[in-house]
Amino acid sequence: MNLSYRIYYVFLRNLVSYKRFVVSTFLVSLVEPLFYLITFGIGMGAYMGMFGGKPYLYFLVPGVLVSSVMMSSSFECMYGTFVKLVHEKLYDSLIATPVSAEDAVAGDIAWASFRGLVSGVLMMIVAILMGILPVSILSVFLLFVLMIFVGVLFASLAMIVTSVAPSFDFFNYYTELIITPMLFFSGVFFPLDRFPSWMKTLSRFMPLTHAVNISRAVFSGEYDPSLVASFAVIIGLEAVAFYIAVTAMKKRLIK
Amino acid sequence: MGIIIAAEDLTKKYGEFTAVAGISFEIREGECFGFLGPNGAGKTTTVKMIHCVSPVTSGTLTVDGRPAHIDNRALKKITGIIPQEIALDPDLTVYENLIIFSKFFDIPRHEARRRIAELLKFVELEARRNSKIDALSTGMKRRLLVARALLNRPRLIVADEPTTGLDPQARHLIWQRLRELKNQGSTLILTTQYMEEAYQLCDRIVVMHQGKILKEGVPSRLVEAEIGREVVEIRIPREEDEAVIRQLSGFSCGHERVGDTLYFYCRDGHDMMKKLTELDVHDYLTRPASLEDVFLKLTGRSLIE
Numbered sequence: 094m095n096l097s098y099r100i101y102y103v104f105l106r107n108l109v110s111y112k113r114f115v116v117s118t119f120l121v122s123l124v125e126p127l128f129y130l131i132t133f134g135i136g137m138g139a140y141m142g143m144f145g146g147k148p149y150l151y152f153l154v155p156g157v158l159v160s161s162v163m164m165s166s167s168f169e170c171m172y173g174t175f176v177k178l179v180h181e182k183l184y185d186s187l188i189a190t191p192v193s194a195e196d197a198v199a200g201d202i203a204w205a206s207f208r209g210l211v212s213g214v215l216m217m218i219v220a221i222l223m224g225i226l227p228v229s230i231l232s233v234f235l236l237f238v239l240m241i242f243v244g245v246l247f248a249s250l251a252m253i254v255t256s257v258a259p260s261f262d263f264f265n266y267y268t269e270l271i272i273t274p275m276l277f278f279s280g281v282f283f284p285l286d287r288f289p290s291w292m293k294t295l296s297r298f299m300p301l302t303h304a305v306n307i308s309r310a311v312f313s314g315e316y317d318p319s320l321v322a323s324f325a326v327i328i329g330l331e332a333v334a335f336y337i338a339v340t341a342m343k344k345r346l347i348k
Numbered sequence: 349m350g351i352i353i354a355a356e357d358l359t360k361k362y363g364e365f366t367a368v369a370g371i372s373f374e375i376r377e378g379e380c381f382g383f384l385g386p387n388g389a390g391k392t393t394t395v396k397m398i399h400c401v402s403p404v405t406s407g408t409l410t411v412d413g414r415p416a417h418i419d420n421r422a423l424k425k426i427t428g429i430i431p432q433e434i435a436l437d438p439d440l441t442v443y444e445n446l447i448i449f450s451k452f453f454d455i456p457r458h459e460a461r462r463r464i465a466e467l468l469k470f471v472e473l474e475a476r477r478n479s480k481i482d483a484l485s486t487g488m489k490r491r492l493l494v495a496r497a498l499l500n501r502p503r504l505i506v507a508d509e510p511t512t513g514l515d516p517q518a519r520h521l522i523w524q525r526l527r528e529l530k531n532q533g534s535t536l537i538l539t540t541q542y543m544e545e546a547y548q549l550c551d552r553i554v555v556m557h558q559g560k561i562l563k564e565g566v567p568s569r570l571v572e573a574e575i576g577r578e579v580v581e582i583r584i585p586r587e588e589d590e591a592v593i594r595q596l597s598g599f600s601c602g603h604e605r606v607g608d609t610l611y612f613y614c615r616d617g618h619d620m621m622k623k624l625t626e627l628d629v630h631d632y633l634t635r636p637a638s639l640e641d642v643f644l645k646l647t648g649r650s651l652i653e
Contacts, residue, residue, distance in 0.1 A: 099452065102452055185401075189401050189431070190449070191424045191453060
């Protein structure tokens with residue numbers, strides 16, 4: 094893989110263009126998680142009683158945090174990248190400069206994970222304003238780190254989808270068949286303990302499950318040994334997804 | 349003058365389809381070299397291999413003494429591309445487009461600012477510095493593409509059909525700028541379907557068709573060798589061809605019937621015109637032979653799709 098520091102230049106290009114969309118994307122990034130927090134957290138939470146001695150929102154927030162990162166970074170690498178690739182032909186201009194195809198793709202993945210981080214941070218601010226606080230400053234810092242990892246993972250997975258997408262419609266398959274189910278079967282909204290065992294097994298194959306596990310543990314400061322495995326899954330899958338994403342996109346770009 | 353680009357048996361295949369079929373050519377430093385050909389002749393594919401965005405299937409291609417390769421950043425650094433499609437960044441302003449692009453070439457910021465000011469002047473877009481791309485006319489967009497291609501002070505400039513869709517004023521402005529660049533010592537590679545463009549700019553051209561080079565040479569000499577000096581177009585019914593050809597063959601070096609027109613290629617149309625008046629043929633036209641005649645003679649006058 095022909096990667097270089099020029100990844101940063103691609104990131105920078107996205108940052109400069111972001112100026113024009115910043116208000117609308119902040120709004121979208123805020124409204125969606127707020128919707129979850131209010132409907133599930135306050136509305137449903139009223140019937141849920143205590144979760145491990147704390148209100149339901151303490152259970153919900155860490156999950157929604159990483160799932161909003163997943164959503165933002167996935168969508169950026171699907172719709173955002175597809176527009177740049179097919180409609181604006183930006184990639185063609187990029188690869189005619191010393192920026193390699195790998196740099197260009199990695200730069201967009203980095204950008205998408207940054208967008209994920211922004212969503213996650215906005216979400217955390219909302220949670221803090223609602224009085225739902227991570228256990229310590231260290232937790233906040235670790236959550237940021239986790240969000241970056243989760244962002245790169247889902248950006249890379251989405252990039253693989255984009256590398257074979259013939260049109261926008263194609264993204265519906267990924268969103269409806271992979272992303273949405275993952276949101277509901279990864280323990281974001283309710284614990285997995287009462288699921289039948291086959292569903293528990295299935296959920297273990299979903300990367301979001303592991304991200305939610307870690308997020309919840311970091312948020313509450315209650316760590317347990319299974320987190321090592323969850324972290325390993327995320328890192329391992331991330332490395333593989335990134336490699337496939339860059340290679341597959343290069344194949345699409347260079348003919 | 350040294351050789352800056354050398355291709356030997358250069359071939360490009362997309363799966364089963366052969367886009368470039370084993371061509372060889374040399375481009376000298378400082379000249380303007382043109383690739384002419386109809387759609388699908390392999391011009392763009394050839395220049396894509398030259399500026400290292402498309403891998404060579406077989407044969408050799410060296411640029412500035414180094415093999416052309418998609419990962420060859422050193423070659424991309426000395427090359428400026430004026431692309432066929434208007435691939436500007438619509439999310440950025442004119443200035444932002446240029447400043448971001450100069451980053452890709454590692455040009456320091458203060459130097460980039462200086463060059464951008466210079467280049468905006470060069471392409472007459474100073475007043476549009478902060479415009480959005482959507483607000484520009486096609487001519488302005490093409491000029492911005494020229495400016496963008498020059499940010500890295502390229503030794504090699506590749507212009508892939510740089511005036512497609514432009515009105516005559518805008519086209520002439522681009523031509524002038526390209527000639528200026530050549531005079532400053534850059535090597536220019538041009539692909540075009542416009543014969544006048546090739547005539548105006550190119551020192552040497554190759555005519556490509558179906559992935560092969562049909563002819564190579566200096567435009568004016570190619571016209572003279574392939575066609576002659578003048579072309580007489582006669583519009584008569586096909587049945588009269590034989591008689592007219594018999595009468596006129598002494599004056600011409602060749603003839604061709606296409607559709608409703610009989611073409612005669614000749615050194616001097618004067619005698620032929622006299623003869624035509626004698627024969628009482630009045631529906632004819634004499635004009636200087638052009639590169640277009642060469643092009644059509646070589647690639648055929650029928651539609652290519």
